[in-house]
Amino acid sequence: MRAFTIVVLLISALGCSAQVLQERAVRLMGSRFDITIVSKDTAKANAFIDIVVAEVTRIENLISDWRPQTQISEVNRNAGIRPVKVDQEVFELTERALYLSRITNGAFDISFAAMDRIWKFDGSMTAMPSPVAIKRSVEKIGYKNILLDKVNSTIFLTKEGMKIGFGALGEGYAADKCREIMIKKGVMAGIVNGSGDMNSWGRHPSGDTWKIGVTNPIDDNELFAILPLEDEAAVTSGSYEKYVVFNGKRYAHIINPKTGYPASGLSSVTVLGPSAEFANGLSTSIMVLGKRKGLKLLRDHIQYRGILVDDKGRVTATKNLGVELVGQIN
Numbered sequence: 001m002r003a004f005t006i007v008v009l010l011i012s013a014l015g016c017s018a019q020v021l022q023e024r025a026v027r028l029m030g031s032r033f034d035i036t037i038v039s040k041d042t043a044k045a046n047a048f049i050d051i052v053v054a055e056v057t058r059i060e061n062l063i064s065d066w067r068p069q070t071q072i073s074e075v076n077r078n079a080g081i082r083p084v085k086v087d088q089e090v091f092e093l094t095e096r097a098l099y100l101s102r103i104t105n106g107a108f109d110i111s112f113a114a115m116d117r118i119w120k121f122d123g124s125m126t127a128m129p130s131p132v133a134i135k136r137s138v139e140k141i142g143y144k145n146i147l148l149d150k151v152n153s154t155i156f157l158t159k160e161g162m163k164i165g166f167g168a169l170g171e172g173y174a175a176d177k178c179r180e181i182m183i184k185k186g187v188m189a190g191i192v193n194g195s196g197d198m199n200s201w202g203r204h205p206s207g208d209t210w211k212i213g214v215t216n217p218i219d220d221n222e223l224f225a226i227l228p229l230e231d232e233a234a235v236t237s238g239s240y241e242k243y244v245v246f247n248g249k250r251y252a253h254i255i256n257p258k259t260g261y262p263a264s265g266l267s268s269v270t271v272l273g274p275s276a277e278f279a280n281g282l283s284t285s286i287m288v289l290g291k292r293k294g295l296k297l298l299r300d301h302i303q304y305r306g307i308l309v310d311d312k313g314r315v316t317a318t319k320n321l322g323v324e325l326v327g328q329i330n
Contacts, residue, residue: 017060019205028056031195038189052178059174065165080160090155100281101143107288109257113165114140121242134260172197172276195266198274199233217268232278237283238268254287263288273304
């Protein structure tokens with residue numbers, strides 16, 4: 001579960017416009033999706049929103065690791081037994097996820113789905129898990145034990161008990177696919193926002209760019225940055241909404257898949273770039289990697305830009321952000 005930390009600021013239209021802006025919030029992939037479409041009239045806008053809902057539903061029925069009939073569930077059931085043939089779309093999504101795992105040295109890992117959920121962030125934890133339990137919880141995680149056969153389009157989890165799951169990466173992928181479909185259908189502008197994994201195209205009917213507000217991790221009732229968003233994706237990972245405190249130290253819900261311990265050091269990472277899927281992988285990884293390695297990761301992918309907020313409220317932005325955001329929030 002990831003914090004919903006980006007909100008869309010829909011600027012009121014200035015004067016008359018021949019376009020209408022239609023919004024709908026729906027529950028898909030176990031999360032809230034906010035769909036915004038700009039079209040010639042309300043009926044057409046709603047018809048396009050229906051197409052977006054259908055596409056997200058299609059993707060969920062393909063990659064969900066919670067629904068037993070999906071290809072990913074079939075892959076998981078056959079861990080340690082045999083390779084499973086999957087659609088090219090699923091195979092390529094898995095390939096990209098493994099690329100993220102390699103470039104982050106396992107800070108991102110789609111086999112995280114196999115982790116024992118020993119950390120509870122619902123108020124029920126009264127003591128930290130033992131070091132032995134924490135070590136045991138990640139024993140079945142390891143992206144290097146995922147074998148892909150491109151010729152036969154198969155995925156094989158070599159260790160019994162392994163699982164893969166796309167989680168919020170899948171929401172980013174869905175946002176990207178829906179944007180692509182809408183553009184092909186001639187929809188002039190819109191935003192598909194899957195619980196903070198969003199992609200946008202075009203402009204608001206006023207002619208202005210879309211604006212997003214980034215939540216202040218110190219006070220989530222406030223925004224600490226407002227950024228323009230045009231033909232671009234934006235994703236935020238945050239560690240400040242779900243956490244526990246033991247012996248004066250805060251342990252947040254984003255877990256390092258290599259160690260089993262919650263990530264620390266950063267409270268919020270926002271990444272902007274061409275793909276919500278890849279931006280999600282970057283933001284999640286950076287929460288685990290920390291500020292120094294995270295900034296290097298962004299420098300290595302110059303199409304992406306970011307804002308990092310550490311646990312003390314200090315803000316660092318990449319040089320290509322286009323907005324001066326170095327300082328401290330409180």
